[in-house]
Amino acid sequence: xxxxxxxxxxxxxxxxxxxxxxxxxxxxxxxxxxxxxxxxxxxxxxxxxxxxxxxxxxxxxxxxxxxxxxxxxxxxxxxxxxxxxxxxxxxxxxxxxxxxxxxxxxxxxxxxxxxxxxxxxxxxxxxxxxxxxxxxxxxxxxxxxxxxxxxxxxxxxxxxxxxxxxxxxxxxxxxxxxxxxxxxxxxxxxxxxxxxxxxxxxxxxxxxxxxxxxxxxxxxxxxxxxxxxxxxxxxxxxxxxxxxxxxxxxxxxxxxxxxxxxxxxxxx
Amino acid sequence: xxxxxxxxxxxxxxxxxxxxxxxxxxxxxxxxxxxxxxxxxxxxxxxxxxxxxxxxxxxxxxxxxxxxxxxxxxxxxxxxxxxxxxxxxxxxxxxxxxxxxxxxxxxxxxxxxxxxxxxxxxxxxxxxxxxxxxxxxxxxxxxxxxxxxxxxxxxxxxxxxxxxxxxxxxxxxxxxxxxxxxxxxxxxxxxxxxxxxxxxxxxxxxxxxxxxxxxxxxxxxxxxxxxxxxxxxxxxxxxxxxxxxxxxxxxxxxxxxxxxxxxxxxxx
Amino acid sequence: xxxxxxxxxxxxxxxxxxxxxxxxxxxxxxxxxxxxxxxxxxxxxxxxxxxxxxxxxxxxxxxxxxxxxxxxxxxxxxxxxxxxxxxxxxxxxxxxxxxxxxxxxxxxxxxxxxxxxxxxxxxxxxxxxxxxxxxxxxxxxxxxxxxxxxxxxxxxxxxxxxxxxxxxxxxxxxxxxxxxxxxxxxxxxxxxxxxxxxxxxxxxxxxxxxxxxxxxxxxxxxxxxxxxxxxxxxxxxxxxxxxxxxxxxxxxxxxxxxxxxxxxxxxx
Numbered sequence: 001x002x003x004x005x006x007x008x009x010x011x012x013x014x015x016x017x018x019x020x021x022x023x024x025x026x027x028x029x030x031x032x033x034x035x036x037x038x039x040x041x042x043x044x045x046x047x048x049x050x051x052x053x054x055x056x057x058x059x060x061x062x063x064x065x066x067x068x069x070x071x072x073x074x075x076x077x078x079x080x081x082x083x084x085x086x087x088x089x090x091x092x093x094x095x096x097x098x099x100x101x102x103x104x105x106x107x108x109x110x111x112x113x114x115x116x117x118x119x120x121x122x123x124x125x126x127x128x129x130x131x132x133x134x135x136x137x138x139x140x141x142x143x144x145x146x147x148x149x150x151x152x153x154x155x156x157x158x159x160x161x162x163x164x165x166x167x168x169x170x171x172x173x174x175x176x177x178x179x180x181x182x183x184x185x186x187x188x189x190x191x192x193x194x195x196x197x198x199x200x201x202x203x204x205x206x207x208x209x210x211x212x213x214x215x216x217x218x219x220x221x222x223x224x225x226x227x228x229x230x231x232x233x234x235x236x237x238x239x240x241x242x243x244x245x246x247x248x249x250x251x252x253x254x255x256x257x258x259x260x261x262x263x264x265x266x267x268x
Numbered sequence: 269x270x271x272x273x274x275x276x277x278x279x280x281x282x283x284x285x286x287x288x289x290x291x292x293x294x295x296x297x298x299x300x301x302x303x304x305x306x307x308x309x310x311x312x313x314x315x316x317x318x319x320x321x322x323x324x325x326x327x328x329x330x331x332x333x334x335x336x337x338x339x340x341x342x343x344x345x346x347x348x349x350x351x352x353x354x355x356x357x358x359x360x361x362x363x364x365x366x367x368x369x370x371x372x373x374x375x376x377x378x379x380x381x382x383x384x385x386x387x388x389x390x391x392x393x394x395x396x397x398x399x400x401x402x403x404x405x406x407x408x409x410x411x412x413x414x415x416x417x418x419x420x421x422x423x424x425x426x427x428x429x430x431x432x433x434x435x436x437x438x439x440x441x442x443x444x445x446x447x448x449x450x451x452x453x454x455x456x457x458x459x460x461x462x463x464x465x466x467x468x469x470x471x472x473x474x475x476x477x478x479x480x481x482x483x484x485x486x487x488x489x490x491x492x493x494x495x496x497x498x499x500x501x502x503x504x505x506x507x508x509x510x511x512x513x514x515x516x517x518x519x520x521x522x523x524x525x526x527x528x529x530x531x532x533x534x535x536x
Numbered sequence: 537x538x539x540x541x542x543x544x545x546x547x548x549x550x551x552x553x554x555x556x557x558x559x560x561x562x563x564x565x566x567x568x569x570x571x572x573x574x575x576x577x578x579x580x581x582x583x584x585x586x587x588x589x590x591x592x593x594x595x596x597x598x599x600x601x602x603x604x605x606x607x608x609x610x611x612x613x614x615x616x617x618x619x620x621x622x623x624x625x626x627x628x629x630x631x632x633x634x635x636x637x638x639x640x641x642x643x644x645x646x647x648x649x650x651x652x653x654x655x656x657x658x659x660x661x662x663x664x665x666x667x668x669x670x671x672x673x674x675x676x677x678x679x680x681x682x683x684x685x686x687x688x689x690x691x692x693x694x695x696x697x698x699x700x701x702x703x704x705x706x707x708x709x710x711x712x713x714x715x716x717x718x719x720x721x722x723x724x725x726x727x728x729x730x731x732x733x734x735x736x737x738x739x740x741x742x743x744x745x746x747x748x749x750x751x752x753x754x755x756x757x758x759x760x761x762x763x764x765x766x767x768x769x770x771x772x773x774x775x776x777x778x779x780x781x782x783x784x785x786x787x788x789x790x791x792x793x794x795x796x797x798x799x800x801x802x803x804x
Binding site: 194 | 564567568571572575576581582583584585586588589592593596610780781782783784785786787788789
């Protein structure tokens with residue numbers, strides 16, 4: 001399975017043309033960033049978490065993104081309700097298990113969501129992904145410390161058990177479906193100094209999955225685009241403040257030639 | 269009724285001098301942006317939504333802004349309570365019916381608010397305004413798709429029924445009070461790629477209405493200032509990230525000469 | 537007690553090396569900014585407010601920051617629970633009584649928190665600090681209007697009664713512990729035009745207190761770093777939008793020589 005710059009760009013063009021509605025139930029910290037990133041790539045972001053309206057919002061959406069970064073009981077209830085409706089309607093559900101492994105509340109919520117309403121795509125860092133399956137995994141805050149290798153094994157188990165795509169993101173991003181793996185080597189260390197770029201990747205998975213029914217490919221394309229926009233922003237950023245701003249500019253302006261020039265993908 | 273650059277600038281000067289407290293009950297996505305825009309124009313933003321404190325906060329405020337972009341039961345209760353107190357106290361109430369038409373929860377909430385505590389100013393895009401009156405109006409996400417013409421007719425009905433100013437914003441902004449209409453042609457397409465600039469316009473209506481008791485004029489002035497700051501930012505922005513930043517810079521630095529040079533208003 | 541550029545920089549180096557987890561229960565408006573500021577200085581921010589997880593999150597944290605900027609009943613409950621656990625565990629608790637004095641809900645919440653779980657450090661502007669003790673203090677919104685002198689007297693009383701460090705911030709920042717006072721004269725007026733830089737100072741107190749057990753010194757170092765990064769950003773900012781961005785860049789890039797060149801401290 002090969003992912004070319006041309007493939008990636010054709011998905012971006014599809015997003016820009018169709019402007020798919022991506023419904024987000026996400027954390028307070030990143031709502032503004034992820035809405036802006038979705039706008040920059042060409043999608044139509046909607047944020048709605050009230051149990052009274054999530055089903056109706058799902059009904060006008062082309063993808064549902066669930067991010068557990070700032071939880072509470074009512075929101076969890078809405079996440080289940082929205083995920084159920086999304087699966088019933090047949091639109092992709094993307095889960096970001098932020099901080100899974102850091103507290104049992106997050107770990108349990110993520111596991112129960114996966115068990116009850118298996119998502120289409122799960123994206124997290126190595127320790128978050130490991131915590132979804134391995135009780136001994138440790139998380140330091142919401143950053144990854146566990147080795148990617150162990151996380152890949154967990155990701156494969158999750159993918160097989162729940163028939164979903166799992167992305168273990170980090171310096172190298174691993175996109176996993178069953179025993180298939182695509183590695184994306186794009187990205188820049190300065191990206192880790194901007195809050196919520198992981199959450200942004202998850203949100204953008206929603207945009208790509210809305211226009212590309214091969215969700216394995218959609219996830220790989222998303223991670224490549226994130227990494228490339230990040231590299232291009234880092235070339236001119238002077239610190240994390242300008243990085244956050246320039247990332248959005250680069251995402252918005254991304255051309256096929258940029259992708260061709262930067263793409264580092266290993267899709268054996 | 270004519271709106272000159274001088275009139276607009278004198279309102280800005282009044283805001284900068286008096287630094288009116290604008291109390292916002294607004295959505296999570298735009299809280300930071302709208303607080304920054306209010307600071308940039310010279311006002312004092314306050315965000316407070318707890319039912320225990322909204323009345324007291326209204327009592328120290330010169331305007332109340334209600335934005336239904338991310339709803340929940342408790343917040344709706346606080347919105348009613350705050351609006352009631354604001355009307356009792358005699359300060360302007362500005363409503364942004366974000367996503368009205370997208371879900372019945374939002375449409376109902378907006379309609380009930382308007383019915384029970386008629387706001388001073390309502391600002392929304394064409395489909396949001398239409399949804400406040402017309403059951404057949406459709407919203408794609410929170411972006412406008414309905415024709416402005418139909419929205420203007422709805423706006424006129426709302427204005428007459430509730431004795432309020434209605435602003436239908438879009439490429440051209442229509443400010444309506446009874447059968448009077450002012451058109452503002454300022455603005456730039458890149459503004460639609462930054463989340464929450466509509467919400468920012470609504471918040472700034474609060475600042476202008478705090479210093480200008482002719483609310484029809486206050487709304488027109490706000491929309492002109494939004495559009496002009498947007499145009500000036502877009503002249504040097506390279507994408508939506510820098511646009512968001514530069515919009516605040518331009519708003520802060522706005523001079524009478526800038527307004528004179530850019531103002532495109534049709535106030536027959 | 538003398539605070540040198542070298543001392544300050546050695547704390548920054550400690551933060552960058554240890555990357556301490558700083559647990560924040562903070563307001564919606566500033567979550568993104570404060571997370572980014574903590575990342576920029578080298579710490580690991582975590583935001584969590586659910587009563588189900590705050591104790592566990594405290595257990596992996598090196599400091600707890602409580603900010604009452606957007607309150608509700610459930611969050612207050614979590615604040616008490618988290619503060620109790622932090623004191624039991626022995627990590628510093630930093631309180632930002634945002635808007636204390638503006639509504640009785642905020643004033644009461646702040647006072648009850650201080651009474652029941654005395655924080656390690658309290659940081660607020662003059663009117664917020666005065667409201668913690670003096671029933672006649674008035675706040676206009678969340679900005680300071682009371683004279684610093686009166687606030688210093690209140691701060692000294694609070695410091696003695698609760699055995700804590702109190703910082704009265706403003707054009708000059710006063711760091712108070714018992715009858716000791718350090719004055720920091722760094723900072724720039726443009727900082728008051730960016731929402732949440734006070735909240736950012738409080739969050740950074742968490743990072744410094746995580747690596748410096750002399751909390752009086754930790755607070756003074758924080759305020760110096762805030763002011764210096766602010767001055768350096770203001771030198772090149774063209775308005776509050778670029779100021780917000782450049783502040784993060786400068787914080788991230790801060791060198792010992794920058795501190796030496798800018799430090800204006802009066803630590804008799």
